[in-house]
Amino acid sequence: MCIIIRYFDDQQKKVMSSLWELAPLFEAGDFTMAAEGATAEAMYDLIIKKFSDRGIPLENIIGFASDGCNVMMGSQNSVASRLRENLPGIFIFKCICHSMHLCASEACKKLPRRCEDLARNIYGFFKLSSKRQAQYLEFQVFTNSKIHKILHPSQTRWLSLLSVVNRLLEQWNSLKLFFTQKWLEEKTVAAELIYRELHDDFIKLYLLFLQWILPKFIKLNEYFQSADSKLVELDEHIRLMYKELLMCYMQRDYVQQNVISSIAPEDTRYFLPEMYLGVKIMIETQKPDISTKKEELKEFYSRCRDFLITGCKEIKKRYDFSDDLLQLLKYLSPEEAASNQTRNVCPSILPLMQKLPRIVNNADDFQKIDDEWRILPVVNKLPLYEISSQKTDEFWIKIRDGTELKTLASFALNVLCLPYSNADCERIFSEVNNMKTRLRNKLITSTINGTLLARQAIRNHGNCTNFQVPSEMIRKMKDKKKDDLNATESEVLETIQNLYGEE
Numbered sequence: 311m312c313i314i315i316r317y318f319d320d321q322q323k324k325v326m327s328s329l330w331e332l333a334p335l336f337e338a339g340d341f342t343m344a345a346e347g348a349t350a351e352a353m354y355d356l357i358i359k360k361f362s363d364r365g366i367p368l369e370n371i372i373g374f375a376s377d378g379c380n381v382m383m384g385s386q387n388s389v390a391s392r393l394r395e396n397l398p399g400i401f402i403f404k405c406i407c408h409s410m411h412l413c414a415s416e417a418c419k420k421l422p423r424r425c426e427d428l429a430r431n432i433y434g435f436f437k438l439s440s441k442r443q444a445q446y447l448e449f450q451v452f453t454n455s456k457i458h459k460i461l462h463p464s465q466t467r468w469l470s471l472l473s474v475v476n477r478l479l480e481q482w483n484s485l486k487l488f489f490t491q492k493w494l495e496e497k498t499v500a501a502e503l504i505y506r507e508l509h510d511d512f513i514k515l516y517l518l519f520l521q522w523i524l525p526k527f528i529k530l531n532e533y534f535q536s537a538d539s540k541l542v543e544l545d546e547h548i549r550l551m552y553k554e555l556l557m558c559y560m561q562r563d564y565v566q567q568n569v570i571s572s573i574a575p576e577d578t579r580y581f582l583p584e585m586y587l588g589v590k591i592m593i594e595t596q597k598p599d600i601s602t603k604k605e606e607l608k609e610f611y612s613r614c615r616d617f618l619i620t621g622c623k624e625i626k627k628r629y630d631f632s633d634d635l636l637q638l639l640k641y642l643s644p645e646e647a648a649s650n651q652t653r654n655v656c657p658s659i660l661p662l663m664q665k666l667p668r669i670v671n672n673a674d675d676f677q678k679i680d681d682e683w684r685i686l687p688v689v690n691k692l693p694l695y696e697i698s699s700q701k702t703d704e705f706w707i708k709i710r711d712g713t714e715l716k717t718l719a720s721f722a723l724n725v726l727c728l729p730y731s732n733a734d735c736e737r738i739f740s741e742v743n744n745m746k747t748r749l750r751n752k753l754i755t756s757t758i759n760g761t762l763l764a765r766q767a768i769r770n771h772g773n774c775t776n777f778q779v780p781s782e783m784i785r786k787m788k789d790k791k792k793d794d795l796n797a798t799e800s801e802v803l804e805t806i807q808n809l810y811g812e813e
Contacts, residue, residue, distance in 0.1 A: 312735045318723045325539045325703045325726045327734040332759040350381045354392040372668040373401035375729035377408040399667035405732035409628040414527040417621035425516045428507045433462045453484040472524040522588035535733040539726045542643045545636040559585045571631040575622035638662040644697045644705040650687045669724045682718035
């Protein structure tokens, strides 16, 4: 289990995410734990233990984010439910990137499976044959296509399908010519199947639709994978994307004039007679070869509408549009916080403070923060163009260090530490895969954990050529070595026996 901490680093002057520990769920020789499995109770206990062992007060834990699997985020008997019970007022959030991935994945099931099968079959046809790859190069040159390889759709990283779709459409003409020749010359089943799919105009239509719609999911996904703090912008971006999808097939007045949480994506009364599916689809459907095929065209539009409906329903299911906290967070963005007009809409941020009792729960602090909030636009002297170009944490650092509004700024910086994405954990697992290769597959977790922490320490304080070992780190190394040297012979023997057995 990868434990990442998110905090404000006063030395780096920014909100950071750092590896706390790569912890094994099953210690060597703990057969009872291994038999029980990776239960929510075991993972919760491990998380708490890793902080308690280092003397970190549980009061410091203000938020928790993870992917949405049931053992982590279930309403009952999960890690999240235990955190809510034992740490009242904690901020719990399902990883927004993971959620968008699942929304797009569910929506894609409404499209014909043969679109994805075509991509896999083409990749499989070239995969193990350098001869076919060399032969295909001639067709790329003949059609003036870019000299690119065919990509493979990932089984786990579904949003990578966009790269595959773009590559297929880029190579479409050269692929059609190549597989026409292969089918005529070799008469193989594989070549014939791909040939027929490449000459199906509606397969290309589905790919053009995916080329237009997938970037809307991916852009949002990539935005919140950023190392910068984007929490205050989360609600606005989700709402914008959700409405954009809705207005592709629903009446604009219905979408814009109703409370977003009350909109029913499947309500047929507000469907448009003609959907908007992008300019390329409009151009393709005007061609006689497609426009004359009424039944196939009707099915195409029906499947695309089902894709949009499913995508919107999944977003609505996974994101709570009625959550007051997520809506209030936008007032901490530099543009909103520094604006006098914002005080007409939000004269007090008491509602936000009450939603985050683990950050502030003292009545005196409530008043002080609120007073500072009300005078911030008067005290702040930065011009508007400078404010709009600043990152959120940079803005609040300037307020903290350059004005007397230190309590408000500290509150805002604490809020920015709340987690909302699992991207940092995914990056750690990518680094683990780079370390634990086939040639180094016997590396144990503690070795990998130490390597990751050493790499992180060097990265945070320069690079491997100018890293200065802090005196505190040297002191801890000496203390650890001293403890090891002071161990009695019986303790050493006991440790060896635990590791290797009585023999």
